[in-house]
Amino acid sequence: MSLPPPRRRLPLLLVEGATLLSGTGNGVATVALPWLVLERGGGPTAAGLVAAATALPLLVASLVSGTVVDLLGRRRTALFSDALSAASVAAIPLVDATIGLNLAWIVVLAALGAVFDPAGLTARETLLPAAAQAAGWRIERANGVHEATWGLAFLVGPGVGGVLIATIGPGPTLWVTAAGFALAVLLVAAVRLPGAGRPEAPPAGVWQGTVEGLRFVWRDRLLRAVALLTMVLVALYLPVEGVVLPAYFVAEGAPARLGSILMAMSAGSILGALASGWAVRRLRRRTLFVVALVVTGLALVGLAALPPYPAMLTFAVVIGLAYGPINPLANYAMQTRTPERLRGRVVGVMTSFTYAAGPAGYLLAGPLVEWLGLRAAFLVLAGALLVAALAAVPMRVLHALDDPPRYPPAPPGGTTGRTEGPVPLGEQWAPTAHRD
Incomplete structure (x- = not known):
């Protein structure tokens, strides 16, 4: 009789740690960017323009974000997303220190930062079932922890942003935020899970994949x-x-x-x-x-x-x-x-x-x-x-x-090749050949 495989909670901790850092960074930015605009003499209308500049890209990018994940792979998409978010946030104080910051620059860079967020969110969420299986957790428990992590991030993020602005100012606060995104990149880079690498059957293209997803949901x-x-x-x-x-x-x-x-x-x-x-x-x-x-x-x-x-x-x-x-x-x-x-x-x-x-x-x-x-x-x-x-x-x-579950759970032997007991409900097999 084979022994059950050891539980590996590290991948789940890494995914949720990256989720917490990324969510907190976004929460800090929602406070720091309007504050920066108002501090530079912009009025409420200008601050609202910055908020709108982040809202519209979120809507457009979220629709195609899942197709990007299925094209590039889950871990790779999460890495790119947080790295690009870090770069867009760091660019704001960098532009300010070099050529001078104005409202147009803030709007453009805030919009760029928002474009990358949905893909990272989607990528981390699609990693969750495999991380839960590795930890020996029921998928419902992992879902609850994941949503609580998001809630915690957006609860503490604006507060952290306010404290940092009061202590070091909005510009340095954005450097700290960029460092948080960079740390999220390091955490995701350490994740090793089945199905996290390049997909076996990627969509034919961004538009075709998005339409396929819409049709499936409908x-x-x-x-x-x-x-x-x-x-x-x-x-x-x-x-x-x-x-x-x-x-x-x-x-x-x-x-x-x-x-x-x-x-x-x-x-x-x-x-x-x-x-x-x-x-x-x-x-x-x-x-x-x-x-x-x-x-x-x-x-x-x-x-x-x-x-x-x-x-x-x-x-x-x-x-x-x-x-x-x-x-x-x-x-x-x-x-x-x-x-x-x-x-x-x-x-x-x-x-x-x-x-x-x-x-x-x-x-x-x-x-x-x-x-x-x-x-x-x-x-x-x-x-x-x-x-x-x-x-x-x-x-x-x-x-x-x-x-x-409409699709079968991990087969006997799971993703480890061993005979295992019941796996967390809902987790599906992802071939180990595509682990990276």
């Missing part, structure tokens, strides 16, 4: 439903954080309370994502998904009533806790219903739905607040999210979350 009823539900949630949820709550607390003259509410949401989502791996061992995935949706909607309606601050803080925590399992379950659906050769394209397409939803929600929220007033607009957004959540309850297609 024809799979579960993935299509999850993508559309997630898109609606993001379109209704992000304006609450980015428009409605800031407007309310500015009017109240309480910016510290705004920060506390947003941190409570983020902290709750981290805990919810971590708990999702535990919850799916006790509940059906479909049950957890619809309960998470409905509780998120109910808690958001409670927050939209604008109760006293302690109650708002409580609702914010509940929103985060409830929302936490949604992305890990969406990841699980992608991982278990997508063939290995298409995984990058499918992850990229699903991510692009989310990136498209954010700007659409912001375009809706501004005129809605001006037309109805803040309180009524908040209730409309929260009520619409609750209606979407309740509409998901009778959707029969969501029962497919509890189906066996």
